[in-house]
Amino acid sequence: MITDVHTHFWLPDHQGPPWTDGLGRVSTRLAADSIDRVTVESYRRQTAPAERTIVFGLQAQASGIVVPNDAVAAFVRAVGGQTVGFMSVDPTRHDAVEEIERCHADLGLCGLKLGPIYQGTSPLNPLTMRVFAAAERLGLPVMIHQGAIFANAGRLADANPLLLDDVAIAFPRLRLVIAHMGHPWVHETAVVMRRNRYVYADTSAIASRPTVLATALSAAKEYGVLDKVLFGSDSPMVAAGSAAAALTRVVARMQQIAHTAVTDEELHALMHRPSFDLLGIPAPAEPALVTSPDRGAHP
Template identity: 35%
Template structure:
């Protein structure tokens, strides 16, 4: 790979002890024989050689996927590689100490954003337990990245992954920047139209390159709705690697050879690869300058 991306906005981090037996049980249904990939700070740093910056966050998916990491792991990675990593906290609103953990992550650990997976924690975006989270994030200019889309995990209510549920929250909290991961697949049209309508809603293309036909249709739809300027590059590492994600984007039109189907433009590809979340996800306050 020769093309370099500016930022990978979706990088997962955990240590070996954070991977529970449930992970292997869940993955066996869809990718038999695969072991949990490494996602420690050193592994991430080596993988991110072809990006300038990487936004990293832990997962608290213990009872759905079988990975239960923590914000301290994220903060330690940022402390070790501050020129490469920008850390996001994870919120699990089921916990009675959710807000205490969030305040600690932002104000003590100095993490710069938040990740939440409604489908993985079984908590809808409209759940009242998220109200203090939204209010805190909006007040403190903290962006919220959300897993939007389906998952292989059996214990994950699928409707909670639909991008259509983002719109009412975006309308209520107009100064809260919300980022829909994975283009809301397979409901990518919902993701695109919500992002198009709501100025504070963005989206990103992590974990899409290994489904090239779906990925192609997503990008064509984004071009036709003219929202490419709101799409950011990401991998979902370690579930997808940087090189394969870049190559998958740049080679998306290869499958169209011999057809008259519309092409994803090189301008679209370049804008996604060089997209800069730090210029858009914080209101006039670039976390890289702090």
């Protein structure tokens, strides 16, 4: 079973400058639809062949994007049967912890998406640390964008994955997923994963950067953490099918030229990682069957 741990939901109404100014710089070569609007139909196209997915929005006022968590929860219900939702909060908001508690208790969102650089802050800012503390207390895994971005927000110095070592030490039971292997700092990501039991990373977005992807996979294998790398696409920017195909191409090329290559068996394990189990989140609920007198049971 293929699980895609990194997919997005947003609509044009959720986005403004500077986000919209920078979105045009994002490569759409591996996308299957428009990247500024996600509908149920486009989402299903973008995430095939994944059988399970995690979807989230982003709340980052400094970058001009605020996706309401209620809209994410409604989207999860509309997709039905394959998807679980993560909330997002902006740590700079005074009510960030209250919003986490509400989304967990009332909306059924089972994880948290953060992007400190998009949010104009650092993972080590006390405002962000209180968010990590709430996530650990509630048993919520955190997907964190800790790496380069296309928008002109935050400081790159605050986006280095090495900073997450301090987070993992402070919150040893918190499950963290470093998005995009923390590119371009893929070696830093690998060593943070090796030191900390519950730190993972995903392959999202870097399918469009084959050299970065190959380097990230080699680094993960050399540091003994390839089994902590999860498959992610970055839909709608990168469709899951395109991400899987790019992984296959890169691994095949690595087997020809890389000092440390990934085997076919290791690639298969990565693509079929039991990511939900590793992150401690429930499987998506199956769509309810409705019985019609003339048509029988149907979803």
